[in-house]
Amino acid sequence: MPELPEVETVCRGIRPHLQGRVFTGVTVRQPQLRWPVPDDLAQRLAGQRVLAVSRRAKYVLISLAEGCLMVHLGMSGRLFFVAAGTAVGKHDHVDFALDNGQLLRYTDPRRFGAVLWLEGEAEAHPLLGHLGPEPLSADFNVAYLLARAKGRSVPVKSLLMDGRVVVGVGNIYANEALYMAGIRPDRAAGKISRQRYARLVDCVKQVLTSAIAQGGTTLKDFVGGDGRPGYFKQELLVYGRAGLPCPACGSALREIRQAQRSTVFCARCQR
DNA sequence: ACTTCGACCTGTTGGC
DNA sequence: TGCCAACAGGTCGAAG
Numbered sequence: 033m034p035e036l037p038e039v040e041t042v043c044r045g046i047r048p049h050l051q052g053r054v055f056t057g058v059t060v061r062q063p064q065l066r067w068p069v070p071d072d073l074a075q076r077l078a079g080q081r082v083l084a085v086s087r088r089a090k091y092v093l094i095s096l097a098e099g100c101l102m103v104h105l106g107m108s109g110r111l112f113f114v115a116a117g118t119a120v121g122k123h124d125h126v127d128f129a130l131d132n133g134q135l136l137r138y139t140d141p142r143r144f145g146a147v148l149w150l151e152g153e154a155e156a157h158p159l160l161g162h163l164g165p166e167p168l169s170a171d172f173n174v175a176y177l178l179a180r181a182k183g184r185s186v187p188v189k190s191l192l193m194d195g196r197v198v199v200g201v202g203n204i205y206a207n208e209a210l211y212m213a214g215i216r217p218d219r220a221a222g223k224i225s226r227q228r229y230a231r232l233v234d235c236v237k238q239v240l241t242s243a244i245a246q247g248g249t250t251l252k253d254f255v256g257g258d259g260r261p262g263y264f265k266q267e268l269l270v271y272g273r274a275g276l277p278c279p280a281c282g283s284a285l286r287e288i289r290q291a292q293r294s295t296v297f298c299a300r301c302q303r
Numbered sequence: 304a305c306t307t308c309g310a311c312c313t314g315t316t317g318g319c
Numbered sequence: 320t321g322c323c324a325a326c327a328g329g330t331c332g333a334a335g
Contacts, residue, residue, distance in 0.1 A: 034328060034329085035328060035329090038328075064312095065312095066311070066312095066329090066330085066331085090329075090330095104329085104330095105328090105329090106311095106312090106328090106329060106330090107312090107327070107328055107329055108312090108313080108314085108327085108328075123313085140312095140313095141312080141313050141314065142311085142312045142313050142314080142327090142329095143311080143312050143313080144311065144312065144329060144330085145329090159331090183305095184305080184306095185305080185306080186305080186306065186307095190306090193329090193330095194330095195329090195330070202328060202329070203327090203328065203329085204328065249328080251327080251328065252314095252315085252327085252328085254328075291307075291308085292308080292309095292326095293327095293329095294326085294327090
């Protein structure tokens with residue numbers, strides 16, 4: 033469900049309802065997520081006011097005076113508000129009670145996500161420390177990407193999806209950005225020119241910015257923090273369109289598998 | 304240091 | 320209609 037635009041959409045959706053609120057309690061029904069939910073989470077959170085809601089890579093960070101709540105949505109996670117007393121579904125693993133009677137609910141059928149507690153500086157956490165730059169920041173630029181690609185034999189798509197290189201770019205937007213940039217996803221990262229990387233950097237920024245503006249991509253059931261779906265699906269050029277005509281040249285889009293993920297591209301437009 | 308691959312889970316879809 | 324394999328938005332960590 034979530035790549036960067038979807039996580040950003042969730043952040044923007046929940047922020048206005050969360051900022052300034054005080055956590056009054058936590059109910060953990062299923063602590064076995066990607067990592068166990070800390071068993072002292074309730075004590076850590078109770079009585080603390082939310083100072084800020086932000087995002088780093090695909091993590092939602094909810095900052096309090098003492099520490100920080102960190103949530104990852106994995107493949108199928110959702111974070112949204114319900115009124116206290118709302119019926120509990122099979123995959124509603126964690127509820128965070130607030131001082132206004134609302135619950136911030138974490139749901140995740142596949143349980144690839146995580147609910148973690150950070151002490152002190154977020155960037156110092158092992159899960160965040162090794163991460164590359166944000167794709168929409170100035171730190172993600174041609175010179176940087178070229179340097180990271182130098183000498184690498186991995187397919188450029190894998191490079192783009194490697195969080196140590198740049199965060200937030202998942203399978204959908206990697207496919208889209210490479211198509212927009214006219215680069216074959218299976219080309220070795222180290223053998224792509226500076227000029228073409230300049231184009232790729234622009235395309236990554238463009239596709240993410242545009243997807244955020246549309247509220248993300250809803251494939252199945254993604255909804256933002258405000259409960260609305262994302263409208264970027266209608267703008268997808270290649271993802272999910274294998275066998276259909278290339279929007280530019282009309283030849284059938286091809287599908288291959290790279291690192292167990294589906295890759296769709298136009299063999300004519302992407303070189 | 305770099306690359307590949309299995310692992311973690313459940314739900315949905317498509318083929319026979 | 321049923322069954323089973325394959326696949327789905329992520330990413331860590333082990334093995335080569």
